[in-house]
Amino acid sequence: MSKAIIKIEDLKREFTMGNETVHALRGISFDIKEGEFVTIMGSSGSGKSTMLNILGCLDQPTSGNYDIDGVSVKDLSRNELATIRNEKIGFIFQSYNLLARTSAIENVELPLLYNSKVSTEERRKRAIEALQKVGLGERLHHTPAQLSGGQQQRVAIARSLVNNPVMILADEATGNLDTRTSYEIMSLFQELNKQGITITFVTHEPDIATFSSRTIVLKDGDIMQDYNNHNILSAASELAKLPKQDD
Amino acid sequence: MRLLNLFKIATKAIVLNKTRTLLTMLGIIIGVASVIAMLAIGEGSKESIRTTISAMGSNMITIKAGADTRGGVKQAASAMETLTLSDYEAIKSQSTLLSYSTPLVNGNGQIISGSNNWPSTIYGVNPEYLNIKVIDLQSGSMFTDVDVKSAAKVALIGQTVVENIFPDGQDPVGQMIRYNNIPFKVIGVLEEKGENTFGQDQDDVVIAPYTTVQKRILAIDHLNQIIASAINEEEAPNAVLEVSKILREQHKLTGNQDDDFYVQSMEELISTFSSTSEMLTILLVAVASISLLIGGIGIMNIMYVSVKERTKEIGLRMAVGAKGADILMQFLIEAILISITGGVLGVLLGLGSTVFIEKFLNWPTSVALYSIVISFAVCAVTGIFFGWYPARKASALDPITALRYE
Numbered sequence: 001m002s003k004a005i006i007k008i009e010d011l012k013r014e015f016t017m018g019n020e021t022v023h024a025l026r027g028i029s030f031d032i033k034e035g036e037f038v039t040i041m042g043s044s045g046s047g048k049s050t051m052l053n054i055l056g057c058l059d060q061p062t063s064g065n066y067d068i069d070g071v072s073v074k075d076l077s078r079n080e081l082a083t084i085r086n087e088k089i090g091f092i093f094q095s096y097n098l099l100a101r102t103s104a105i106e107n108v109e110l111p112l113l114y115n116s117k118v119s120t121e122e123r124r125k126r127a128i129e130a131l132q133k134v135g136l137g138e139r140l141h142h143t144p145a146q147l148s149g150g151q152q153q154r155v156a157i158a159r160s161l162v163n164n165p166v167m168i169l170a171d172e173a174t175g176n177l178d179t180r181t182s183y184e185i186m187s188l189f190q191e192l193n194k195q196g197i198t199i200t201f202v203t204h205e206p207d208i209a210t211f212s213s214r215t216i217v218l219k220d221g222d223i224m225q226d227y228n229n230h231n232i233l234s235a236a237s238e239l240a241k242l243p244k245q246d247d
Numbered sequence: 248m249r250l251l252n253l254f255k256i257a258t259k260a261i262v263l264n265k266t267r268t269l270l271t272m273l274g275i276i277i278g279v280a281s282v283i284a285m286l287a288i289g290e291g292s293k294e295s296i297r298t299t300i301s302a303m304g305s306n307m308i309t310i311k312a313g314a315d316t317r318g319g320v321k322q323a324a325s326a327m328e329t330l331t332l333s334d335y336e337a338i339k340s341q342s343t344l345l346s347y348s349t350p351l352v353n354g355n356g357q358i359i360s361g362s363n364n365w366p367s368t369i370y371g372v373n374p375e376y377l378n379i380k381v382i383d384l385q386s387g388s389m390f391t392d393v394d395v396k397s398a399a400k401v402a403l404i405g406q407t408v409v410e411n412i413f414p415d416g417q418d419p420v421g422q423m424i425r426y427n428n429i430p431f432k433v434i435g436v437l438e439e440k441g442e443n444t445f446g447q448d449q450d451d452v453v454i455a456p457y458t459t460v461q462k463r464i465l466a467i468d469h470l471n472q473i474i475a476s477a478i479n480e481e482e483a484p485n486a487v488l489e490v491s492k493i494l495r496e497q498h499k500l501t502g503n504q505d506d507d508f509y510v511q512s513m514e515e516l517i518s519t520f521s522s523t524s525e526m527l528t529i530l531l532v533a534v535a536s537i538s539l540l541i542g543g544i545g546i547m548n549i550m551y552v553s554v555k556e557r558t559k560e561i562g563l564r565m566a567v568g569a570k571g572a573d574i575l576m577q578f579l580i581e582a583i584l585i586s587i588t589g590g591v592l593g594v595l596l597g598l599g600s601t602v603f604i605e606k607f608l609n610w611p612t613s614v615a616l617y618s619i620v621i622s623f624a625v626c627a628v629t630g631i632f633f634g635w636y637p638a639r640k641a642s643a644l645d646p647i648t649a650l651r652y653e
Binding site: 053056058059078079082083085086087091093097099101102106110111113114115116159163 | 249252253255259263559560563565566568569572646647650
C-alpha cells in the first residue's frame with residue numbers, strides 16, 4: 001500500500017455569521033494516498049469549497065486534524081501555511097488565474113519566485129520542463145491573450161507542476177472549457193496521474209468523476225459517498241468518440 | 248535572492264503600466280523639480296546679493312564723524328569736523344585687524360574738459376582706496392604716495408565721467424580736466440562697476456589724492472571719513488571694536504561718554520539682505536514641498552487603486568506561496584521605485600528649468616548640491632511613507648477572498 005499524503009480526521013469547520021454558526025464541514029475523515037486521482041463532488045452548499053480551501057491550506061479547520069505529507073496544518077501560522085502551499089501544493093483554478101501580459105514561462109515560474117532555495121537558472125529550467133510536459137514547449141513566450149482557453153489552462157497546470165508538489169489541487173479546472181477542451185485537459189490530468197502525480201479535483205460535474213480513480217461526494221458538510229471507480233474512462237478515447245469539429 | 252525576485256516583480260508591474268506610472272510620477276517630478284528650481288533661485292539671489300556687496304568691499308569698515316552736542320545744540324554728523332588725519336594715523340599704526348585704510352574727503356563740483364562739462368563727486372583718498380573698494384583700473388595707473396605727499400593735481404575718473412566728458416572716444420589718460428576750475432591731469436580710468444544694490448552709479452566718480460582735495464578744492468583739514476578693510480569678513484566685527492577703542496583713546500573719551508564717531512561694517516548690511524532672501528527661499532521651498540506632498544498622496548492613491556485592481560493577482564500569489572511580507576515588499580518596492588524614478592526625472596527637470604531660468608529670464612541661479620540630496624531623500628521617504636498603507640493593506644488580504652474577488 002502506498003503512503004497516505006493527506007490524512008483527515010474528524011475535520012470540522014464552522015463559520016460564525018452574525019449570531020448563527022454555520023457548520024460547513026461536520027466531522028469528516030478520509031485519506032488520500034500517493035498516486036490517487038480523487039474527485040470531490042457535491043452541489044453548492046455541500047462544503048466542497050470549504051474542503052478545497054482547507055485541503056489547499058488557504059484555510060484551517062475549526063477542529064479535527066489535517067496532515068499533508070506528514071505536517072499537521074491545524075496550528076500553523078499564516079507564513080507557515082504559505083510555505084506549505086509553496087512547496088507541497090499545486091493549484092489549478094477554474095478561471096486559470098494567469099498574470100495578464102506576462103509570458104507563459106514567467107507565469108509558470110511564479111511559485112518558484114517565492115522559494116529562495118531555487119536559483120534563477122534552475123527556475124527557468126524547471127518552468128520549461130513543466131511547459132513541455134503539458135505540450136506547450138513551443139509557446140514559452142506567448143502571453144495569456146495569445147493563447148486559447150485550453151492552452152491557458154495548460155499553462156496553469158504547468159505552473160502547478162513546477163514546484164514538484166505532493167498533490168495537485170484543481171478547482172473546477174474544466175469549468176470554463178467546452179467539452180472537447182475539457183476532455184483534452186482531463187486526458188492530460190490522467191497522463192500526469194499515470195506518472196505518479198496525486199490529483200484532487202473538486203467539481204460538480206459528474207462526468208469528470210468518471211475519469212478519476214476515486215470519488216468522494218459531499219452533502220451538507222458530510223461525506224455521503226466515498227467509492228473507488230472500477231471502470232475509469234480514458235479521456236483520450238472519449239475525446240476520439242466526439243464528433244469531429246470543423247476547424 | 249528573494250528580495251531580488253520581488254524587485255523583478257515590482258519592476259515588471261511598473262513596466263506593464265507605463266502610462267499610469269508616468270502619470271503617478273508626474274506629481275513627484277513636478278514637486279522635486281520645483282524644489283530644486285526654487286532653491287536654485289533662492290541660492291542664486293542670495294549669492295548675487297553677496298557678490299554685489301562684496302564688490303563694494305564686503306569687509307569694508309566705514310568710520311564717520313558722529314553726532315555731537317555743542318553747548319546743548321545737537322549737531323548733524325556731516326557738520327562734524329572731529330575726524331582728523333591724526334585719527335587716521337593712529338588707526339593705521341595701532342590696529343591689527345585692518346589690511347588697508349585710507350582717509351576720505353569728498354566734495355561735489357563740475358568737471359570741465361573742452362566744451363564738455365559734467366557734475367560729479369570727487370573723492371580724495373590714498374592709493375589703498377582701490378583695494379578697499381575692490382576697483383580695477385581700465386587704463387592708466389593709480390597715483391602714488393609721492394603724489395599724495397606733494398598734493399599732486401592728478402585724478403582718476405569713472406566710466407560715467409568718461410562718457411560725458413570725452414564723448415568722442417578719445418583716450419582720457421593724459422588729458423587735462425578742470426574740477427571746480429582746478430586743473431587735473433587724468434592718469435587713469437576706473438573699470439566699470441555699474442550700479443550698486445542701492446541704485447547708486449558707482450562709475451560717476453573722480454578720485455584724487457586726499458591732500459589735493461583737502462587743500463586745493465575743499466580747503467579743509469579734517470576728514471569726512473576713514474575707510475578701511477578688515478583682514479577678512481569674519482574679523483570685520485572685531486575690527487569695528489578695535490577701531491572704536493583706538494578712536495575713543497584718540498578723542499580722549501572716558502567712561503560713559505558717547506562716541507563722537509560711527510564705525511560701521513558691511514557685515515550688518517549683508518546679514519540684513521541675506522535674511523530677506525533666506526525668508527524668500529523658505530517660502531518658495533514651502534510651496535514646492537507642498538507639491539511634493541501632493542505628489543506623495545498621488546502615489547498613495549494610485550497604489551491603493553492598484554492594490555484593489557490586482558486583488559485577484561495578490562490572491563494567486565498568496566495561493567502559490569507568497570507570504571504577507573512578500574506582498575508588502577512587492578508593493579512597497581513598487582511605490583519606492585515610482586517615487587525614486589520620479590525623483591530622478593524631477594532632478595533632471597529641475598536642473599533643466601534652472602538653466603532655462605538663468606538663460607532666458609536672466610535670473611541668477613545657483614544649484615546647491617544639498618537641494619538635490621534632500622529632494623532625493625524626501626522622494627525615497629515619500630515612497631516608503633505613502634506606499635506603506637496600500638502595501639500593508641495588500642499584504643493583509645485573505646487569500647480566499649482575494650482569489651474570489653472579481
